Amino acid sequence: MDERVREHAAVLVDWSARVEEGDNVVLSVGPEAHELAVAVAEKLGERGANLLATYRSGEVTRAYLRAHDDDFDRNPDHELALLEAADVFLSLGGGRNTSATADVPGETRRDYRSARSEIREARYDTRWVSTVHPTRSLAQQANMAYEEYREFAYDAILRDWESLAEEMDRLKTRLDDGSEVRLVSGETDLTMRIDDRTAVNSAASVAYDSHNLPSGEVFTAPYATDGEVVFDVPMTLRGEAVRNVRLEFDDGEVVDYDADQGASVIGEILETDAGARRLGELGIGMNRGIDRYTDNILFDEKMGETVHLALGRAYDANHPDGESGNDSAVHVDMITDVSEDSRLEIDGDVIQRNGRFRWEDGFDE
C-alpha cells in the first residue's frame, strides 16, 4: 500500500475526527475507496474504536431509486438507530463514475432526500468527516492522469494542519473583529457587512467545526452586499459549464447577472427562492497544497489565493447561538482568483493583496 494512503487515514482518524477508544464509528466506503478503508480500519483498530462499515455506491443508489415508486418511508428505523448510536461518521468517497446517478429524476432525489431529514440530522450530530480517495474517475473529472491526480490530492490532504489552523486563526480573528469586507479584483468591487458574524476556521477537523478533508478555508456569512463580482474560475454547475459569471448586488440582493457561458443556469439558481438571490457565504481559500482548479468544489474552494461566495443558505455556525442566517434550498459556491491585481480589505485595512496575507513574506504594504 502507498504510504500516503496510510498517512491520509491517520490524518482522517486522528486530526479530523479525533477518534478515541470506545467510539462507535460508521465508516462509509465508496466502491473504489477500498484501499483507504483498509488503512482507516487499521487506524480504528489501533485506537480501539468500534467499526461498522457501510457501502455507498452511486450505482446501487441509482438502481434502488429508479425502481422505487418515490413514496419513500420517512427515516427508516434501522438506519436512524445506527446513526443515533454513532459517535463518528467517516465518509470515504470514491466510485468509478462521478455521473453514476445522472439519470435519476430530480424529483426522486428530492423526495428521497426529504424523507431522510432525521437521518441526516443524526449524522450531523456525530463527529462527521467527508473525504475522498483519489480514484480514476476523479482524475478524469479533473482532466488529469491518475498518478498526477494522486499527487495533487495528497498535496491537498497531507498538510501540516496544525500550523495551517494557526495561520487561519489570524484571519478568523480579523473577520470576527471586523464589520465590513471589501473585495477588489479586476472588474470585481464588492462590499459586504459581517458585524456580529463569527468566522469558521475550517481546518479539516471536528475540533474546528470543520468536516471536510481536505479543507483550508476561513468562511463567514456576509450580508448587505453591494457592488459587482466576477467569478473567473471555470466550473460545472448542474451539469453545465459556466464561465465568468458576473453578479451585481444592491442592498444584499442580486439585481443583475450575466455570464460568458452558462447564464441560464445562474438564472435558474437565482429563481429558486428569495434566499437564492442573497449570499450565504464568503470563504477565503488558504490551502496552498491545492495548486489548480479541478472542477471539484471540495478542492477548488479551498485553494490558496482564491475567494468564493455562495448564493443561498448560510451556515448556523457563523451566527450567534440559536440564530440562523440566510435561508434557501440552494447553496451554490462560485470562485474568483485573487492571486493578482487584487486586494481584500477589512474595515479599510488591506488584509490580503495579490494573494499574500499581511503576515506573509512578500506582502506589499
Next chain:
Amino acid sequence: MDERVREHAAVLVDWSARVEEGDNVVLSVGPEAHELAVAVAEKLGERGANLLATYRSGEVTRAYLRAHDDDFDRNPDHELALLEAADVFLSLGGGRNTSATADVPGETRRDYRSARSEIREARYDTRWVSTVHPTRSLAQQANMAYEEYREFAYDAILRDWESLAEEMDRLKTRLDDGSEVRLVSGETDLTMRIDDRTAVNSAASVAYDSHNLPSGEVFTAPYATDGEVVFDVPMTLRGEAVRNVRLEFDDGEVVDYDADQGASVIGEILETDAGARRLGELGIGMNRGIDRYTDNILFDEKMGETVHLALGRAYDANHPDGESGNDSAVHVDMITDVSEDSRLEIDGDVIQRNGRFRWEDGFDE
C-alpha cells in the same frame, strides 16, 4: 448486466427473504459482489423496502483485527441498534481472496466473535439469507475457470425452488415419522436414532427456516450413532486437505478415526470438547444443479446424491421447542457420495438407493 444476476437477485429477495413493502433491509456487500448488490437494490426498490448497505471486506476486517489489542467492546451499540431494527439481513459474499483473513490469529477471531454474540443473535432474529456472487476468487478455490464457475453457481442458485421444496418435503415427512436411519455405502454402515427430531426442509427460503442460497438439503439431528462411516468427498478443513476420513461410532460417540490424508485435523476437531465427538447433523443433499465438488461446503453439502454428517453442534430447529441438542464449539460437515452402491433406509424401508429416491424414476425397488 448478465440476466442471471437479476434472476439471482429476484430469487434472493422474493423467494428466499420474502421481502415486503416497508421492510428495513440490511444489505451486506462483499467488495466483488457489487453487481449483485446493484441488482438486489433494484428489486428492493421495486418492493418498496428500505435499504441500508453495509460493506463486508475480509481485508478491512483483517486490518482492523490485527491492529486491535483484542480487548473488544461487547456488542457495540450502533451495530446492535441497526440489527435490532432490521427486518431482513441479506449477505452477498464475494471478495478477491478467500484467504484474506488467513493471518489473523485464531485467538483474536475468537475474542472478536465472542464479543459480538448479541449482534449475531439480533442478525439471526431477522429474515437473514446468505448468498455468494460468483467471483474469480471462488472460481479459483473451485479450481475452475471464471465463466465455468459462473455456469456452475447459477445452475445451483437458479432452481425451481418451489418444486424442489415440494420434493424435499416428501423426505422431511419420512424423517419426521421415522425412528432410525441406516446409511450403507461402500465401507460405510451407520445407524442413527432420530425419534422426536424434526427435519428441516432447507429450500433456500426463510419460509422454510432455511437461510442459504443456494440450498437444497433436508437435515435432522441424529443421536445414538453406531457403526462406521467413510467420507469420500475431498475437502479442506482448517486449511488442510482431508481425504477419506473414517469414523467409528459406538453409542453416539466417535471411538476411532483415521484418514488417508489430514487425520491430525480430525484429531484436533475431536479433541475440542465432548460434543465434538458426537453428531450434530445428518443432511441429505438434493440440489441436482450442483454437479461437482468445489471445496466450498455451502455448495458441496447441498449436492444431489450426497449425504453429509456434522461433528459437533446441533441446530435447535431439529428439536422440540425450547430444547437443544448436542452442544459443541464446532460444527464440521463431511460428505459422502451415495450415487452408487449405496442405500439410505428409514426404519428398514429403503428411501434412496444409488442416489435415486423411491419417488423418482429409476428407483430400483
